[in-house]
Amino acid sequence: MAGAEVVKNYIDGEWRDSSSGGRIEVDDPSNGETIAVVAEAGPEEVHLAVAAANRVFRDRVLIDMHPYDRGQMLFRVADALEARSEEIATINCIETGKALDLARGEVRTAIRYLRYYAGLADKLEGRSIPRGAEFVDYTVRSPFGVSAQIVPWNGPLELMARSLACAIATGNSVVVKSPELAPLSGVEFARACETAGLPAGAVNVITGYGQTAGQALIEHPDVRHIVFTGSTATGRTVLKAASERIVPCIMELGGKSAAVVYSDADLDAVVDAVRIGTYLNAGQNCNNLTRLLVQRSIADELLEKVKVCVEGLTVGPGRENCDLTPMISKKQRKGVTEACEIALLEGARAVTGGAALSERSGYFMAATVFADVTRDSNLFQKEVFGPVLAVTVFDDPATGIELANDTDQGLAAGVFTRDIDRALWCADRLWAGQVYVNGWYVGGVETPFGGVKQSGYGREKGQEALDGYVQTRNIGIRISPPSSGEGSRAQSRTVTRDQGPSQAIALSDLVQP
Numbered sequence: 230m231a232g233a234e235v236v237k238n239y240i241d242g243e244w245r246d247s248s249s250g251g252r253i254e255v256d257d258p259s260n261g262e263t264i265a266v267v268a269e270a271g272p273e274e275v276h277l278a279v280a281a282a283n284r285v286f287r288d289r290v291l292i293d294m295h296p297y298d299r300g301q302m303l304f305r306v307a308d309a310l311e312a313r314s315e316e317i318a319t320i321n322c323i324e325t326g327k328a329l330d331l332a333r334g335e336v337r338t339a340i341r342y343l344r345y346y347a348g349l350a351d352k353l354e355g356r357s358i359p360r361g362a363e364f365v366d367y368t369v370r371s372p373f374g375v376s377a378q379i380v381p382w383n384g385p386l387e388l389m390a391r392s393l394a395c396a397i398a399t400g401n402s403v404v405v406k407s408p409e410l411a412p413l414s415g416v417e418f419a420r421a422c423e424t425a426g427l428p429a430g431a432v433n434v435i436t437g438y439g440q441t442a443g444q445a446l447i448e449h450p451d452v453r454h455i456v457f458t459g460s461t462a463t464g465r466t467v468l469k470a471a472s473e474r475i476v477p478c479i480m481e482l483g484g485k486s487a488a489v490v491y492s493d494a495d496l497d498a499v500v501d502a503v504r505i506g507t508y509l510n511a512g513q514n515c516n517n518l519t520r521l522l523v524q525r526s527i528a529d530e531l532l533e534k535v536k537v538c539v540e541g542l543t544v545g546p547g548r549e550n551c552d553l554t555p556m557i558s559k560k561q562r563k564g565v566t567e568a569c570e571i572a573l574l575e576g577a578r579a580v581t582g583g584a585a586l587s588e589r590s591g592y593f594m595a596a597t598v599f600a601d602v603t604r605d606s607n608l609f610q611k612e613v614f615g616p617v618l619a620v621t622v623f624d625d626p627a628t629g630i631e632l633a634n635d636t637d638q639g640l641a642a643g644v645f646t647r648d649i650d651r652a653l654w655c656a657d658r659l660w661a662g663q664v665y666v667n668g669w670y671v672g673g674v675e676t677p678f679g680g681v682k683q684s685g686y687g688r689e690k691g692q693e694a695l696d697g698y699v700q701t702r703n704i705g706i707r708i709s710p711p712s713s714g715e716g717s718r719a720q721s722r723t724v725t726r727d728q729g730p731s732q733a734i735a736l737s738d739l740v741q742p
């Protein structure tokens with residue numbers, strides 16, 4: 230990819246350069262080398278993309294299409310991705326730094342999202358509401374219009390497919406701002422949409438910086454719906470802009486997920502969950518396992534097992550399928566090392582790791598475990614978004630749940646115990662959008678995903694996700710029974726005092742606030 234021509238934005242069915250001539254260099258996180266150059270979208274590209282998407286909505290291109298046919302379009306996009314799955318996985322691996330097998334899994338999951346929502350496109354139904362003989366009343370579930378979708382860099386292809394599939398299935402048109410740190414997966418998705426023959430303007434994919442293209446997109450007057458996945462801090466900025474125009478949002482924000490481990494837990498299962506939940510993709514997952522809350526009687530034994538596991542992780546580039554791959558950027562790694570320095574100052578004990586692997590080229594961070602982490606510390610409360618695990622010990626069983634819930638965020642949580650009664654008791658009390666029992670990342674394409682508290686609102690994945698892409702409208706029709714003459718027809722429409730309550734038309738039925 231190095232030395233290739235500038236990768237352009239996909240707008241209104243065409244590949245367009247940046248009007249400003251701006252460029253974004255894409256690095257390979259494993260060595261810091263430039264692998265591609267993409268055109269930097271700015272306000273002009275945002276305007277063109279939104280105008281194209283809005284035209285598709287105004288002309289009812291997707292709305293009037295049979296829902297089955299919208300589903301067939303998504304099936305074709307999935308087929309186009311599948312036809313080039315290995316090539317796309319390699320691109321995803323190199324630009325994000327993640328393991329190649331993980332990138333392959335991301336492509337497979339993106340395809341599954343597309344096919345899952347393709348199958349649901351013609352199953353989104355309204356309902357009939359009985360209101361007596363004089364009315365026919367029903368609801369329709371209508372799209373919002375232009376859906377602006379801001380995609381993060383840690384899973385760009387999968388998360389783009391997740392939101393875009395819902396939008397298209399329900400008749401919305403889409404403008405996606407792909408992440409500047411990993412834009413190439415989004416470009417490949419746009420190519421799949423082009424291959425699948427989607428109507429020009431139905432899907433637009435632009436690449437630009439958040440403070441320019443992203444800001445222009447969320448502030449655009451023709452954007453009627455926003456989907457954002459990212460940090461809680463950036464989410465607040467998005468929500469502030471959306472609130473100015475009363476634009477509905479789906480917000481998947483940060484997490485500080487905890488696993489509560491009781492004395493009867495399968496410790497090997499816990500260690501496996503840590504290996505996957507904390508260190509996969511260098512810990513750069515919103516719902517990764519960041520806090521391990523352990524009952525005191527097993528704390529030493531479990532901590533030793535975790536240390537052995539972590540120090541045995543292979544380290545290297547994603548293309549070599551190593552356990553611990555590089556972080557996305559030097560800036561991101563710097564934020565993690567600073568969090569580790571603060572943890573030490575606050576009294577945490579570094580069991581292993583805690584620093585950048587500066588002897589390697591690229592943006593590698595040591596797999597890190599901190600013990601003696603207190604509930605009022607930054608490491609306990611603040612998202613790090615890196616390969617760092619905080620361990621805290623508790624005694625009373627109820628305290629474990631209290632500690633897990635003692636943050637402003639609530640994206641995911643977990644419990645490890647062999648006692649089914651305790652597992653169910655804990656699952657009901659862990660205040661998170663998804664609760665994992667005796668494992669991590671237990672959900673799937675079919676299961677709803679989202680946060681509580683400052684981890685956001687709205688749901689992605691599963692059938693529930695479709696609710697966030699439609700608005701229910703009500704249609705009420707006043708009718709009259711057939712009659713033989715005008716007199717009887719007029720009489721049938723007259724409300725008299727002799728009519729019973731079931732026949733009377735209340736003023737509130739005629740005049741809405």
